[in-house]
Amino acid sequence: MDDNDRIDALVQQWADQRPDIDRDTMALLARLTRAAALVDARTESVAADYGVNRGDGDVMFALRRAGEPYRLSPTSLARALLMTTGTMTGRLDRLEKRGWIVRVPSAHDRRSLDVELTAEGRRLVDEAVTKHAAGQAEAVAPLTSRDRADLDRVTRKLVAHLAQG
Incomplete structure (x- = not known):
């Protein structure tokens, strides 16, 4: 299961349990957070390549x-x-x-x-x-x-x- 599928599954679980909350915003911010984490990991990897x-x-x-x-x-x-x-x-x-x-x-x-x-x-x-x-x-x-x-x-x-x- 890829990251987008995992986020969709998480949001669907909330939809099942709390249909009253704004799941679109939840999904959007989860994707932004995941994108930022993936970019940060790439940056850390470049730093590690140089021993810092x-x-x-x-x-x-x-x-x-x-x-x-x-x-x-x-x-x-x-x-x-x-x-x-x-x-x-x-x-x-x-x-x-x-x-x-x-x-x-x-x-x-x-x-x-x-x-x-x-x-x-x-x-x-x-x-x-x-x-x-x-x-x-x-x-x-x-x-x-x-x-x-x-x-x-x-x-x-x-x-x-x-x-x-």
Whole structure:
């Protein structure tokens, strides 16, 4: 039984037990949740191919997106990735141990250090983001450009609504 069949079966069970509830919404959100989980699993798989977890990869991607010299303060990184500075410290320690980042004196504050991608870290990120982007393209391959535009439009609306609380 495939995922769509399982979702249909789950919704049918609710229909049998509680015909008064909105099963269409239940099915829609179950499919969105399952799609998100499948995309997340693919992303984790790409990270694992490079010997990191997704969180460590997110740090490296954030540094690469920052542009030359691929450097940010640990506080800026933590804020951008919505994590505590304690969690960030552990990630930075792991990445530094592998030679993918270095801590360098801050240009703005002599008392602090910034985090910078090494040349090897940048090479690795560029390779990984290419693979990641190809995987994303494959994930949405069955959708037409109109499907993608419609999905983008409605998910933007949904995210905006849900973010309001």
